[in-house]
Amino acid sequence: MTDLYESQRAMRNMRKAAMQRGVIALLDIGTSKIACLVLRFDSPNGTDGEGSLAGHAAARVIGAATTRSRGVRFGEIDAMVETERAIRTAVQAAQKMANTRVDHVIACFSGAEPRSYGLDGAIELQGDQVTEADVGRVLASCEMPPIGHGREVLHAQPVNFALDHRSGLADPRGQSGSRLAVDMHLLTVDDAAVQNLIYCVRRCDLELAGIASSAYVSGISSLVEDEQELGAACVDMGGGATGVSIFMKKHLIYGDAVRLGGDHVTRDIAAGLQVPMAVAERIKTFHGGVHATGMDDREMIELGGNSGDWEKDRRQISRAELIGIMRPRVEEILEDVRAILDAAGFEHLPSQQIVLTGGASQIPGLDGLAARILGQNVRLGRPMRVQGLPQAATGAGFSSVVGLALFAAHPQDEWWDFELPIESLGGKSIRRAIRWFRDNW
Amino acid sequence: MRPVTRDPVRVSADHRGGMPARVYQRSRRNSSRDPAPSRLSFRLQRLWLTPMVRVLTRVGLPVLVVGAALAIWLGDAGRRDAVIAQYNAIKEKIEHRPEFMISLLKIDGAGPEVARAVRAMLPMTLPASSFDINLDAYRDTIRKLDAVADVSLVIRPGGTLEAKITQRVPVVLWRTPRGLEMLDDTGHRVATLITREARPSLPLIVGQGADQAVPQALRLIADAGPLLPRLRGLERVGERRWDLVLDHDQRIMLPDADPLGALDRILALNTAEGLLERDFTVIDFRNKDRPTIRLSADALAAFRQAQSDSLKARASQ
Structure with a gap:
């Protein structure tokens, strides 16, 4: 308990040091991609001031990079060396774009069973x-x-x-x-996952200045102010995990994650159509959907293949078949989300707004399907605009890293921002010091 | 993932079960190459992005390399001398271009002797480069000539060095034990004269320190209009006052204070009483309240005779 307090306080001090230097990197370690933003604070104490938007104006994105994630499963680090390489790739590209060296990193991840x-x-x-x-x-x-x-x-x-x-x-x-x-x-969250993340970032010569849950930070970036105030749920549909966060009065009041995501849809397609994962991913992003219409029976998709077998390489499927593969998995994810919302008592909130974001929320027709399962007030969310953010990083898949930028510019008060009362922090050691004095003098 | 076999040429069986055919697949090396930077390159890039290192490398290192190379190259005395010799040769070449050469010395406003002296004083032989001549030093040298009052030196385009000389004008002769000097109106020596007859029109002054008071002497001479035909010269006495020396060994002693006023008084007396026609040797005006006349021996005898005659005449009455 006190260890955690100390380590989190150490991270806060690191974050302050980063603010002093004016540059901080934000790392979203996802299952399908790793995104890195480099944030510059023009005034060293840019987070000061009143109001929820106090720190936003001072922060500016000066570098952004994305790379395919490796060695991450369900939002947790699975193969550390591979993940380390992917982090290095992203950080190096972002540093190159920012033309500055970054030493401090705030990271977020979606897994580890919050x-x-x-x-x-x-x-x-x-x-x-x-x-x-x-x-x-x-x-x-x-x-x-x-x-x-x-x-x-x-x-x-x-x-x-x-x-x-x-x-x-x-x-x-x-x-x-x-x-x-x-x-x-x-x-x-699971302790081992956090330790792995810390170790992985350390191995890249970077200092960890904070950790956040990706469900929380994507809620910060994709929920608009009235939704955060009146109560809303943010469903961050990532590659390996789907995070759910419920906000009320601008505070996170519930966070959880489903260990299912867009990668499972891809895996289903690959298994069902007997194609490699890369082809399945490509078919999903170009032709995917969840609502089949009559038109979709006539739209044929070339599968291709490198087997050398003419019959296998010339296969075609209709879009309706693809939708038939994707839809059950998407429904499963949304039903799990529904179960989480029910467990959290979401129906008692004054506002029933649900915002879908994350890379997997870009499936065409998902909002219609989600409206049937989750409730009527469903919209697709994109991250807020942050100054200097490149156009390529404004999509729904970047809501958690953009949320990290907002989180870094305007952090919420945490328990470890306040001094612990003396009796619970150091009472024991003071008593030990007194005994040492008595024994030796 | 990295492929297990890196050879793009695969041997695969024909689908009809015939001979294995060589199937060339598109190389997968490009698509599967690890895009991640190695740990070393990552660290090196971060080092390179550090501002201090960047500045040191982009400014400090080139300066250091160039400086070290220069120092090593110039460490050899022979190379250093070669560089200096090369520099001097180039400098010489530029200075001796025809645009910078002086081929003619033109002297204005000087007599033939002075011009010859000025030519002899030129420190180098023409034609010479204008960079080699030190005009100030040459000007000072020319100015040291007694006959030259002022000189201005100009290098005209076309390679002409023009010396505009203002000569001193001799207005008075000064006889000294060493000879006869011509002086200008400030008392500065102009030239030495062998004989007085060479410049009969110039008045003559003598005595030690006479050259210091030339302006006063000139004013006296200008004032002494009626005396001029009889004036033989002015003599400076004790470096403080003038004697006017007339012919017939006559002499007028002027005071050191206001000699012009004294001279005017003498001339007035001359006009009124014909003072200068009298037979005297000295008119002493040194004390202007008590002017004295020293008569010649004959005149004195005559004066005494006349006095005794008048006494006798008065006694006989």
Whole structure:
């Protein structure tokens, strides 16, 4: 617990150092592609200021690169050397475009089985007004849920503060009252996946300045402000995992992921049509869909092949057949998402908006299918515009890396941004120091 | 993934089961080459993108290399001398182009002797390069000639060095124990004269320090209009005052303060009483309140005779 606090604080300090230097790299380690952006902060303390858009104007994208991901499965690192090579490729290309050296990296990944916990804690205030130390104390007073062995906290954000009878405070500091309560959202992930990621980034001579869940950051970038405020779910359909994040009052209140994605659709096509994965991917992106019409029976697709066998190399299928292969898998993904939303209690939110984003959300007709399974308020989302972002990186597949840019420019308060009260942080070591004094003097 | 066999030529069986045929497939080497940079190239590129390293390499390294090469190359004394000799040769060649050559010295406003002297003073033989001549030094040398008051040197296009000389004009002769000098109106020596007869029109001054007071002497001479036919010269006495020396060994001693006023007074006396026709040897005007006349021996005897005659006449009455 304290180890995690320390390591996350170390990452925060690294992030501050990166801000001082003015350049930071953002790395989205996905299953199908690895994207890297290089962000420049024109003013060293660009994140200061009031309002949700305070830090955005100061940040500018000066380098962007994408490469095919290797060695990543389900959003987790599977073959570390391969992943390291892919990261090097992306970072090198982005550095070349930015014409500067980048030392600090904020990374996001979609896998590692994220789980959400809601925490609450309350304290009696010692003074009249809420101070920063009081916020730290109330955050420390939250009961830690049993997150299980081998799990690590990725995000721990105070979502709501309540002071006496008033609830829904965004920032209680300086307000007077007697009892301060907090609701905190905790997102835990598999420890081994995070350690692998840290090790992999270290091996590329880069310093990790932060880790984020890709479901969370794609929600930041693809949900517009009213959706974040009133409540909405963001479904980030990636290559190997589909992340689900629910936002309310501009805070992440639930995050989860389905271990299914666009790569599984490709695999189905490859298996069903007996074609290589590359051909299947190409057929999916050029001809894929989820709604078959009469026209699709007449549209024939050349499969090709290098076998030398004329019969095999001259195969043709209709688009309707392709849709017949793709649709069940897409329905499965969406039904899993539905199950997650049901488990999260999404139907109780005031707004039922669902936003589909990520590379796999570009399947034609997906919004119609999703509307049947998830609910009527479904739209396709693209990431927000960030200054300097190249046109090639504005598609739905880049929502998580663009979200990382927004996350870096304007980070949300996390639990480790506040000082821990002295009794829980260093009480033991002080006692040990006193005993050492008594023994030796 | 890297292919297991890198040979693009594959041996595959004919689909009819005949002889295996060589099938040339498109090389897969390009498509399957690892696009990832090696760890070394990644590190090197990051190093190259470091601003300090960049500046050092792009500015510091070339400067260092060129400087080191120059230092090594010039470390040999023979090469250094060769470079200097080459430089001098090129310089020589440019300086001796016909555009920069001086072939003629033209002298204006000087007499034949002065012109000959100026020509003799030219430090090199013509034709010569205009870069070789130091005009200031040459001008100073010419100015050292007593006969030259001022000189201006100009190099005209076409290779002419033009010397415009203003000569000193002799206005007075100064007889010294060493000989006869001509002086100009400031008292500066112009030339030496062998005989007085060569310039009979010039007035004569003598005495030590007479050249220092030439302007005053000239004013006196200009003032002494009626005396001029009788004036033999001016003598400087004790480096402070003038004597006007007339013929018949007569002499007028002027004071050192305001000699012109004294001279005017003498001339007025001459006009009124014919002072200068009297037989005297010296008119002493050094003290203007008490002018004195020293008579000649004959005149004195005559004066005494006349006095005694008048005394006798008065006594006889």
